[in-house]
Amino acid sequence: MNKKEMVNQTIAGFPGGKEAVAAVLGLSIDGFNNRLYEKKGQAFFSVDELEAMASLNNTPYVAEYFAEKSGYLVVAVPEVAELDSVELFDLQVKLNGVKGMLDKVLSESLADGVIDRTERQAIEKMKRHYLAVFTTSMNAIDAVYGEG
Template identity: 60%
Template sequence: MNKKEMVNKTILDITGGKEAVAAVLGMSVDSFNNHLYEKKGSRFFSVDELVEMADLMNTTYVAEYFAHRVGHLVVEVPNLAEFDSVDMFDCHLQLNAVKGMLDKTIEEAKADGVFDTEERKAIGQLKREYQAMFEAFMLKLDVLYAETR
């Protein structure tokens, strides 16, 4: 995703669209568009403005954009406040279930020798879900079995 797509995806679901986001950022829609398309001598949005948009819409697109640029992924941090071995067991089962779905989807997609657009999308979504769940599993594992100090 390029930076313009990132902003457009970020504001897609907000009521009021660009007008609402522009108002929150203290600019007119014309000024917003000038920043978005870097016209009339306007620079692209600052990091602070992008963060404000992401916070307003509660999306991860800005984080994903920057993470992708440096070869990283964005995963959700699990809530570890009330956690025990039963939660760990459930997390492990869910991790294995998603891995199984990912493996099955890949095998089915390989059947004709080509991954079409829909297959790539399904594989990508399951891959992200598995990676996020694996990271959550590892964080929970550390919380549950960490040496107390």
């Protein structure tokens, strides 16, 4: 994901859209766009501004962007109070679905016997997603059934 995609995914679905996010940051919509597209001599958003955007929607995209650039993985921390056997089942269903998507990407990539750069990127993206969901699922199981 590139910087612009990170911001767009982070603010997607925020009530009032880009204009509302710009207002929260104390920017006009033109000022917001100038930073987003680094136009008119404007630098990209600061880390504090990115953090503020992420907190508006409680999204992981800013963390994922920096983690990906550093070779790390973002994993959701389960809310122990909200976990029960139904939630654990839902996490396992999600994990199986993501594993299926990873298998599909792998199968399609191997169809011609060569994994090209674009296919490698798609595989890496799905692998990171699978590992994050797997780790979240395991953390949730430990939170519910662990000895404390």
